[in-house]
Amino acid sequence: MTQPATPPLSYRDAGVDIDAGDALVERIKPFARKTLREGVLGGLGGFGALFELPGRYRQPVLVAGTDGVGTKLKLAFALGRHDTVGIDLVAMSVNDVLVQGAEPLFFLDYFACGQLDVDTAASVVQGVAKGCELGGCALIGGETAEMPGMYPAGEYDLAGFAVGVVEKSKIITGQDIAPGDAVLGLPSSGAHSNGYSLLRKILAVARPDLHAPFDGGRTLAEAIMEPTRIYARPMLALIAELPVKGMAHITGGGLTGNLPRVLPSGVKAVLDASAWRRPPLFQWLQDAGNVTDSEMHRVFNCGIGLCVVVAREDAARALALLRAAGEAAVEIGRIEARRDDEAQTVVV
Numbered sequence: 001m002t003q004p005a006t007p008p009l010s011y012r013d014a015g016v017d018i019d020a021g022d023a024l025v026e027r028i029k030p031f032a033r034k035t036l037r038e039g040v041l042g043g044l045g046g047f048g049a050l051f052e053l054p055g056r057y058r059q060p061v062l063v064a065g066t067d068g069v070g071t072k073l074k075l076a077f078a079l080g081r082h083d084t085v086g087i088d089l090v091a092m093s094v095n096d097v098l099v100q101g102a103e104p105l106f107f108l109d110y111f112a113c114g115q116l117d118v119d120t121a122a123s124v125v126q127g128v129a130k131g132c133e134l135g136g137c138a139l140i141g142g143e144t145a146e147m148p149g150m151y152p153a154g155e156y157d158l159a160g161f162a163v164g165v166v167e168k169s170k171i172i173t174g175q176d177i178a179p180g181d182a183v184l185g186l187p188s189s190g191a192h193s194n195g196y197s198l199l200r201k202i203l204a205v206a207r208p209d210l211h212a213p214f215d216g217g218r219t220l221a222e223a224i225m226e227p228t229r230i231y232a233r234p235m236l237a238l239i240a241e242l243p244v245k246g247m248a249h250i251t252g253g254g255l256t257g258n259l260p261r262v263l264p265s266g267v268k269a270v271l272d273a274s275a276w277r278r279p280p281l282f283q284w285l286q287d288a289g290n291v292t293d294s295e296m297h298r299v300f301n302c303g304i305g306l307c308v309v310v311a312r313e314d315a316a317r318a319l320a321l322l323r324a325a326g327e328a329a330v331e332i333g334r335i336e337a338r339r340d341d342e343a344q345t346v347v348v
Helices: 018-033 072-079 085-098 118-135 196-206 220-225 232-241 254-262 280-289 293-299 312-324
Strands: 060-068 103-113 138-146 156-167 182-187 213-215 246-249 267-271 304-310 330-337 345-347
Touching (some): 018 118, 018 138, 060 085, 072 085, 072 156, 072 220, 085 103, 085 118, 085 156, 085 232, 085 246, 103 232, 118 156, 118 232, 182 312, 213 220, 213 280, 220 280, 232 304, 254 267, 254 304, 254 345, 280 293, 304 330, 312 330
Parallel strands (some): 267 345
Antiparallel strands (some): 060 156, 103 156, 182 304, 246 304, 267 330
């Protein structure tokens, strides 16, 4: 018996909408154009992105970083807020590149979903472009992957890739950090993009009204979704003016987990928790979740998004330069000699 003919199948029948992908590319081109800078060759749409290193570097060393946004995305889905997670994405990689003294050059993003919603994806990528503007780097490419069955309806995942450049002789390693040096702190805007698994657990236990007024007229939802700060412009300006011995981007691992990554083994950082203003979000999280001080400091940034180590004699000038650039920087601690059995960062 003759089997009935199978009707013609298309990629759309399989759940992939090529036309939607093309529409997204056209939507995001104007955002990407706003991020153009010296070195960009060509535009979006090629198989690879081209970038020419600036000629002012004599011995250029490339510094690369990659990251995502983590479970903060789960809150973006629940709240329908997709316009700022792209800034988070850029910040996580650009700040990591920066702490080694590198000038961010370009960024590529990866957006993956089960079914492409052009409006949502365009909102996300517009945030990516905004982050690139803030970081002074170009959005020169990326990938949109529509994969039916891989993600729940309405959800997506993000990854980002940043490349920067630094003169070989000016790479910041932290190896010269010594007892007596000062630790400066640059404020965070909130939880940035770290600790959100604990943050979401606290929300599940406390069950607050996310849309009630919380801080300065903002809602709790707005405080939680505040995007990660990007420190490239003020820090590159500071590096050009005086020696910076070390920098730590305060991400997963908090203050006590990230500062040791730039400290020589023979020293420790002693931070004074009373030296900076802790945003109300962190006090709320600690109270609502009954979280210990030590756990707060090893999970969240607690109000300090970037730590900078300079020689004691440079501290006052560094603070003045940062404040002139609009940063509410403060001295938050000092470097001391360390015994082998001591932690490398303590908060007192």
